[in-house]
Amino acid sequence: MTAEEITERMLAGAVTTMETISTALGVHLGLYRALADGPLDARGLADKAGIHSRYAREWLEQQAACGLLTPAADAADPYARTFALPDDVRETLLDTDSLYYAGALPGLVVSLAEILPQVADAYTTGGGVPYAAYGAGARHGIGGLNRPAFRAGIADWVAALPDIEARLTGGPARVLDLGCGTGWSSIALAEAFPAAGVHGVDMDEASIAEAAEHAAEHGLADRVTFACADASEPGAPGPYDLVCTFEALHDMADPVAVLRSARDALAPGGAVLIGDEKVAEDFTAPGDLLERLNYGFSVLHCLPATRAEGTAVEAGTVLRPGTVRSYAEEAGYAGFTSLPIDHDLWRFYRLDPA
């Protein structure tokens, strides 16, 4: 890239970043929700959302300039111009069930910027930044973004392991969900397999507290339980028909110990299902969008959070298939299968003890 091209790229990045932050502002203040019932002018938005009308006007114009809102035909008085929320933007930012839901992403990105001083310290000292320190923005960002994929896909993912699907469908069956975060995968599994009991484990206390609330809200508290523990010593004696971990293995400081404890917890004939990032087989530069996305999360979040846990392995977000295979072999699994599951962001693996 030439100097001119790099400057253009930095400028475009700054514009996109500021648009992401102002989208986070809109989500945080409920501005998109206020617009969901119909077009509003600045004073209408200010009244409805409880913000100052001058700020409402600037935010509305900025959102229209970046293409997220549709302004009505020109009005002489800028305060009289109304702005509409297009259906696709409403779905993307407000419909938490949609597979296109991205309303939790801007807040996640902001949480990474907010914690930059602590991350910089960690880079200098070699220490870490605990997962909990990233706060609700990160926790809800990750959970909120993954929830629709779990709801829509988890039954199909398990169907890629037909023998395990048969056990879960025939029931009674038990599932252990390691690194379950705010519980959406455990809940989706319980909803997809009514004969199964699911136990979720995560070492983040706030995530586990919210996971329990989510299960209760879904009327599943009797079949979906949670515990705050390190997945390498989950304290959840088996046997389990399925042990799964979604977008979490790369976050664990000792993934081999986690896979070993998963193997020990399996019932005869049970298996482990891993879903983790769909990165390239090998390091490549420049990388594609997925590679850049995952390295972005890795330098700002996953690697510092993992180092706060301990320094056994520190995979980082960019967990390549060969690395997962080597963890599985080291943990004593005889079978490692890359599963033919179509997903935009994740790869899936099946591990069999024998």
Ligand SMILES: C[S@@+](CC[C@H](N)C(=O)[O-])C[C@H]1O[C@@H](n2cnc3c(N)ncnc32)[C@H](O)[C@@H]1O
């Ligand atoms: C990226 S989040 C994914 C959460 C959840 N699986 C989801 O998809 O929404 C990774 C999770 O792994 C958890 N985690 C990291 N290391 C862990 C460990 N050693 N034991 C248990 N959980 C761990 C974190 O607390 C976090 O909730």
